[in-house]
Amino acid sequence: xxxxxxxxxxxxxxxxxxxxxxxxxxxxxxxxxxxxxxxxxxxxxxxxxxxxxxxxxxxxxxxxxxxxxxxxxxxxxxxxxxxxxxxxxxxxxxxxxxxxxxxxxxxxxxxxxxxxxxxxxxxxxxxxxxxxxxxxxxxxxxxxxxxxxxxxxxxxxxxxxxxxxxxxxxxxxxxxxxxxxxxxxxxxxxxxxxxxxxxxxxxxxxxxxxxxxxxxxxxxxxxxxxx
Numbered sequence: 001x002x003x004x005x006x007x008x009x010x011x012x013x014x015x016x017x018x019x020x021x022x023x024x025x026x027x028x029x030x031x032x033x034x035x036x037x038x039x040x041x042x043x044x045x046x047x048x049x050x051x052x053x054x055x056x057x058x059x060x061x062x063x064x065x066x067x068x069x070x071x072x073x074x075x076x077x078x079x080x081x082x083x084x085x086x087x088x089x090x091x092x093x094x095x096x097x098x099x100x101x102x103x104x105x106x107x108x109x110x111x112x113x114x115x116x117x118x119x120x121x122x123x124x125x126x127x128x129x130x131x132x133x134x135x136x137x138x139x140x141x142x143x144x145x146x147x148x149x150x151x152x153x154x155x156x157x158x159x160x161x162x163x164x165x166x167x168x169x170x171x172x173x174x175x176x177x178x179x180x181x182x183x184x185x186x187x188x189x190x191x192x193x194x195x196x197x198x199x200x201x202x203x204x205x206x207x208x209x210x211x212x213x214x215x216x217x218x219x220x221x222x223x224x225x226x227x
Contacts, residue, residue, distance in 0.1 A: 034190045035202040042169040049140045051133035052116040069106040069192050070161040074146035076154045077112035094183035099222040162193045
């Protein structure tokens with residue numbers, strides 16, 4: 001059946017310790033990669049985009065909900081479909097409580113090409129609380145490489161944005177297999193320009209950009225955050 005080999009506890013411990021060395025090396029390599037990601041340049045978004053959400057028409061700036069960073073998840077839901085993509089649904093199912101992201105000045109929303117009425121119905125069925133917006137009739141998905149005129153029409157993906165006052169900057173994008181392993185608060189923050197906002201992160205100084213203690217010092221029960 002291809003199951004793991006049966007060994008003694010001593011043999012298992014030796015094998016586990018050998019693997020642990022490689023796991024720690026992978027963690028250090030991931031930290032270095034995340035630092036390179038935070039070192040990427042950014043591009044100003046000077047085009048106006050409009051979305052439809054629970055409160056009606058919204059701009060890209062509105063999607064920040066007053067926060068400094070925005071993570072946009074491109075959920076595959078074509079206008080002609082009656083339900084959302086199963087894999088995209090699985091992704092949203094694993095998203096943690098948004099209070100932990102928001103405490104670090106970061107908002108997360110989902111966007112899809114389907115009309116908002118379809119999104120609202122499916123969101124209620126799934127029991128999600130993530131804000132979800134329709135891009136129906138707009139260029140946002142195409143401009144940020146999540147939708148195409150040819151096949152495949154859509155890709156699941158994430159685009160990250162940073163706000164400076166009313167100015168918006170595009171900082172990062174990843175699609176398809178780039179979403180593997182994402183969903184936790186820290187994994188999503190690792191995609192953003194400000195990262196987890198921990199003092200040990202490179203480049204230095206990002207932990208104090210929001211004028212608050214380092215990320216881990218701000219962790220609370222999700223019902224204890226002021227916001």
